[in-house]
Amino acid sequence: MKGMNFPKRHVIVILTFICTCVCYIERVGFSIGYTVAADAAGVNQSSKGTILSTFYYGYACSQVPGGWAAQKIGGRRILLFSFVLWSLTCALVPLDPNKVMTLVLARLLVGVAQGFIFPSIHTVLAQWVPPHERSRSVSLTTSGMYLGAAAGMLLLPSLVKFRGPQSVFLAEAALGVMWSILWFKYASDPPRSEHPKATAAGFGESLLPTKGSQKKVKGENGGHFSNTSQIPWKRIILSLPVWAIVVNNFTFHYALYVLMNWLPTYFEQSLQLSLQEMGSSKMIPYLNMFIFSNIGGVVADHLITRRILSVTNTRKFLNTVGFIVASFALMAIPHFRTPGGTVFCSSVALGFLALGRAGFAVNHMDVAPRYAGIVMGVSNTAGTLAGIIGVDLTGKILEAAKTANSDITSPESWRPVFFTPGLLCIFSSFVFLLFATGERIFD
Numbered sequence: 001m002k003g004m005n006f007p008k009r010h011v012i013v014i015l016t017f018i019c020t021c022v023c024y025i026e027r028v029g030f031s032i033g034y035t036v037a038a039d040a041a042g043v044n045q046s047s048k049g050t051i052l053s054t055f056y057y058g059y060a061c062s063q064v065p066g067g068w069a070a071q072k073i074g075g076r077r078i079l080l081f082s083f084v085l086w087s088l089t090c091a092l093v094p095l096d097p098n099k100v101m102t103l104v105l106a107r108l109l110v111g112v113a114q115g116f117i118f119p120s121i122h123t124v125l126a127q128w129v130p131p132h133e134r135s136r137s138v139s140l141t142t143s144g145m146y147l148g149a150a151a152g153m154l155l156l157p158s159l160v161k162f163r164g165p166q167s168v169f170l171a172e173a174a175l176g177v178m179w180s181i182l183w184f185k186y187a188s189d190p191p192r193s194e195h196p197k198a199t200a201a202g203f204g205e206s207l208l209p210t211k212g213s214q215k216k217v218k219g220e221n222g223g224h225f226s227n228t229s230q231i232p233w234k235r236i237i238l239s240l241p242v243w244a245i246v247v248n249n250f251t252f253h254y255a256l257y258v259l260m261n262w263l264p265t266y267f268e269q270s271l272q273l274s275l276q277e278m279g280s281s282k283m284i285p286y287l288n289m290f291i292f293s294n295i296g297g298v299v300a301d302h303l304i305t306r307r308i309l310s311v312t313n314t315r316k317f318l319n320t321v322g323f324i325v326a327s328f329a330l331m332a333i334p335h336f337r338t339p340g341g342t343v344f345c346s347s348v349a350l351g352f353l354a355l356g357r358a359g360f361a362v363n364h365m366d367v368a369p370r371y372a373g374i375v376m377g378v379s380n381t382a383g384t385l386a387g388i389i390g391v392d393l394t395g396k397i398l399e400a401a402k403t404a405n406s407d408i409t410s411p412e413s414w415r416p417v418f419f420t421p422g423l424l425c426i427f428s429s430f431v432f433l434l435f436a437t438g439e440r441i442f443d
Helices: 006-043 044-061 063-092 098-113 118-130 133-165 163-184 196-201 231-239 240-270 277-307 312-337 339-360 363-366 369-403 411-435
Strands: none
Touching: 006 044, 006 063, 006 098, 006 163, 044 063, 044 098, 044 163, 044 240, 044 369, 063 098, 063 118, 063 163, 063 369, 098 118, 098 133, 118 133, 118 363, 118 411, 133 163, 133 277, 133 339, 163 240, 231 369, 240 277, 240 312, 240 339, 240 363, 240 369, 240 411, 277 312, 277 339, 277 363, 312 339, 312 363, 312 411, 339 411, 363 369, 369 411
């Protein structure tokens, strides 16, 4: 990056994009590697669901503390700490389905470490990125999740096949260490500004320079904005626009985590097709998310900067279109009994959910730019609870179907798995239409 003359905020956005990409390679990698190891060891579906959901318990516990730490210590530092911690855990803990307690503790620790990431990212982006660039910056950053998932689905099954499940975690740890080195070398905190608009919006003087004197105001914690201000916890918790974000974050992640963790089982158990046999088609749903996430960000910024729609109406429009289309695609999955049909439906569902992120996900920085990490921590806690509930519940649904002498290869066994997030999408879109706003509501 040296010598490319990128504006500093663009370097930050590119690095956060790579950050989310690596994180989701890790998550998809565990799902793939553990599924292979667990199936070889004869682990039942309910136990698989419990282990797969363990990550999200740790992830849920650290969301709000992560937002608080990013606010007080700095998102840049917390992000580096998180990556080093989960990378070391992946490198040092062996994958053995028979050592349940070791595996549970390791996944809890990785979950706790990664729980700091998104509140930290939102804190960093709120500091560095001006309002008219936020939709596409956040969309690009979060689209790294989907590109990482796509890359993981494409490459990691072959790595597991030829090198064994443990090789996945060593590769992920290496990626985590490499990103940590890049972040340590190129990331920095933004300088503070006395410009009133910069102070209000919560980003540095590199974005809104003061005229004349360029005096830098640095706080006791290295110049992070609003470190000394009191966090309005009660107003955040009681705010209906915040709850609109929370509900949609829950639904988005319920659908995403169920598909991410259980699509490999659906292909192998219901469609009788291994991931290795699917070739590159298995990455299409996540690649579609990457594309649609960035489309949503560009469209949102275009609608706002050209004054075609207000910020509020832009967020509501994209959120509604994304979630409604996704709901029908999710509910159509069990009706398609071919790999091509399943890939198509899951691609449409995940793509339009990603489009919807230009609605609810960017909305954190609309309503509370100064406390973006805190609000993100609150809403992502709900998203993480969706992972705990959805992933574990899916395992129990499938195990109950087997107990009732129903073959889990039948569409009836999988219908409640996909109808649940589909109906949640419809409900959440109406909540966002009723209560969301694009106006700033926290000073």
